Amino acid sequence: MPATTRPAASHSKNPGSQSALRHLNQQRLIECLLSGPATQAELSRQTGLSTATVSNIVKIMQGAGLVSTEPVTSSGRRALSVRLNSQGAVAVGIDFGRRHLRVVLASLGYQVIAEETVTLPLGHHAEEGIAAAVELLDKLLRQNGVERRAVVGAGAGIAGPIDRRSGTVAQGAILPEWVGFQILERLERALELPVYVDNDANLGALSEVTWGPHSGVSDLMFLKIGSGIGAGLIVNGAPYYGAVGITGEIGHATIHEYGAICRCGNRGCLETVASTSTMLELLGKSAGRSLEPQDIVRNALAKDPATLRVIDDAGLAVGRALGNVANLIGPEVIVVGGPLAGLGETLLGPIRRGLVRHAVPVVGETTTLTMSSLGARAEALGAAALVFQHAGISSG
Template sequence: MSDNAQRRTVHATSGALRAANRARVVQVLRRSGWATRSELTHHTGLSRATVSSVLGELAQRGLIAQRRQAGDGGKGRPPAQVALDTSAGTAIAVDIGVRHVAVAVGDLSHSVLAERWVDVPHDHTAASGTRIVLRSIEEAVEQAGIDADELVGAAVSIAAPVATDSGRLAVPGVLPGWNESTLADTVATRWGIPVVTENDANLGALGEAVARPPADGGDVLFVKVASRIGLGSARGTTIVRGRNGYAGEFGHVTARPGGEPCWCGRRGCLELYAGGDGMLRRLAGSGVAGSLAELVGNAHSSPAVRRVVDVGVAELARALTDVVVVLDPARVVLGGELTALGDLLVDPIRRELDALPFGPPTELSVSPFGERASLVGALTVVLTEPHRFADRSQAAALRSAPPPGPDPFRAPLTRPALRGVPS
């Protein structure tokens, strides 16, 4: 082989290696949001020098932001953290609930740049909801100050099981007005981006598993306690969807055999007693709770509301404990509007879990995202799954090799503080 041929072969191999190293760093940053160089070295398995080289390349392309956390009073400066810049890509999240429509725009540092929440009637239709979504996306994109060509994709969270093969609602009747919705197709056409639809509880589990991964691994169970009851399970960036998309239909396990008929055709389903809608039906005509907000607000002061809440929470605690016995998760996280009940919700569940005789008590917490958990999860699925969405961070970095120059991270790079997702 000639010297020229040898040089060509080495050059191609070197370029492929740089691309592979860059891809590993970008993958970790997409998953974690912000990370220190030491964390990138640990999670990529690359040397510190290689990580620094990749970061320098990305920074010279304008694809990296840097921040330095406030010190804790100890000696020395805290290590700098880096994240993919907004110019590396932004995502749209949509959350369709029983009584709300929400939209958010976020970037690859896992920061929420803008969001919109609109209350809607319980029986709202897909036509009216789609108009709200499109208008809210326009407003959020404008507020975030991003260009449409920075968008890499969108995810729609919906309070219903979603078929794994088609992305359509797997069970007609859960949200009747949305049975034949073309929202995902409409958003995809309007913005020219890939759009996926996922169950809201599944996305809540994903958001929690990525933002606060269990120290020793394991599954995160997310229980959505809102108008209805849902459950999602995730490990790392993987959602457990089941064969057809029905995994996590926790609201339809039997709480009371032979109990009230449910719209699903079964009797005594859990959400009839523990879901907000079921509680409100029991209080209909009492004048003490006509909405979830009033239910929560009067739970301590009204004996009638307290009785209904206590019964529903007791049913939820028993059913959830059975699920924990079967799945042995690392953590159970409660989310949704009814988490505002506070100790009235958390304490009975904790007592049931702590009474289990198998192993140490299961960790239980309330999601710091509150009612935003599914919306945060929708952003997370776009930001952490580049194989399903565009990856501008890789495309931009591959355009050409950066010119030689000093390491841009030797000078601090500031960025405006944003209300966003904890990393």
């Protein structure tokens, strides 16, 4: 799994404040306890902190449910052993989509405690999405008997690029009502928790190397095909964010120079030929009614000719764009996620053909293309993993 993370926007504290120092010292203790229980004296020696400081931090962590303690004898003297409580620390993962909100609660042991998805109105404003997230989080905590003090923090995925310099949702998001919104500050006020914000595709990539079967992969690309098309990158074992946090915008790679106008202002972008919105528009005309992504999956699996043709065209276009990216960064694995993940090889087949056709032969032959095993929860799970990593907690 990645050794480090550098999210597009993260919870920040005054580095000289007492709360920031306490937070840093708590992370140091957690890192020591990941290898097993230790006495307070041992923690003091390992961290270089005074015994009084360790004792105070342990009391705070115990009150928050992060650790448990028990009296022991060490070198003939009475001591207090401290154990990291895997069920006491809870992370919240939030996925804000164009028309959905998903919230998960995850334990330190990387087990999902609870999750729920609700529908958001198309064109909803950020304040509506945040209010729904607060309500859903409170509901899940209450229903599962999780005390709020046990929550380490919340990670949030946004369906659009995030400018690290300002912490705002940048132009090009499929949530235009959120553009320019100070998502980090507003979420922290509403949730009253440390918050870490990132693009949903970046979190999808993080989830694959944390929760998924690709924990040993150092170079991975997560491609999300939905209303928009975006990619998250793991390069040399860590998420890649570029200079301002806006990377992986493969949906705006030009496929047809004189194609349809894209919402970004360019022509013939990949999104204009391969997003679920485009597929639904094409298929809805022939069906004479509006369709949903699950209709694409169902009709394709039923071998509907029109649906299979649309998927084939879209897959080839996606593969062409992936070929260019693969030539540049040479990923070991490309994972495809999003609402069409249930298509399996029906979608992977044409993507693979496009990839092999447009990539350098050795790159096309050695790049593994697979469908995400995490389904629709990938982005929310990645958001929860982000929280644990910032708390100094690793899945190992």
